[in-house]
Amino acid sequence: MTTLEFSYSLNNLSSSLKPFAMKLTRDLDDANDLMQDTMVKAFTNRDKFTEGTNLKAWLYTIMKNTFITNYQKMVRRGTFVDTTDNLHYINSSDIKIENGVFGNLAMDDIYESIDKLDDVFKTPFLMHYRGFKYHEIAEKLQIPIGTVKNRIHIARKQLKEDLMVYKHKN
Structure with a gap:
């Protein structure tokens, strides 16, 4: 598959990935970012795609793995490791709980x-x-x-x- 054919196939399948991105992120901006990350990764790793296999499934896998990786980074960014004997993990996030x-x-x-x-x-x-x-x-x-x-x-x-x-x- 040539680069042009691969790019054309990616473009055709991008609209079918959008609902999956929305389901994962539940936010339009995050879904668009996830779509973009997925397409960039797919295009840069096109040599790893085996022609004749299901491109759509390959893209869904890339999207799911990208989402999981981004989520894990976000959780790690908000987690502190206590270096005392107890080794507590503390999630610090911007979420505030108010009593009303x-x-x-x-x-x-x-x-x-x-x-x-x-x-x-x-x-x-x-x-x-x-x-x-x-x-x-x-x-x-x-x-x-x-x-x-x-x-x-x-x-x-x-x-x-x-x-x-x-x-x-x-």
Whole structure:
């Protein structure tokens, strides 16, 4: 098989490898990286491919082994070896476990801010929040639909201002 034929075959099979890469990584960017690594390894090792055998299976094997190798490197990078007598292995990762107390505090602040709204804004806002459509709110409150939209907009604006401390800075 010539280099051109091999390259053409790799290109044709790349689309069938994408779902497998997604299954392994569960992330689009990581899947694209894995696809690229697989294709580079396959192309640089084309002399190891035996013509007449299943190229697709060979590519799947390269992808699986590349994924495993990358995963093992990632785990090793986050593992410290304790050199004391006990020889503990400690995985240090960027994963943080929180107990939810901050979420509860935020929700308390949100409810408090909603309670501070004037009833004229709070009622349509809460109805919309609970799933009512604009026209249903308008019928129930016997006000025009434009007024409903305006009051919900004003309520959101006031809540946004009141809860400014929760704005994420990127």
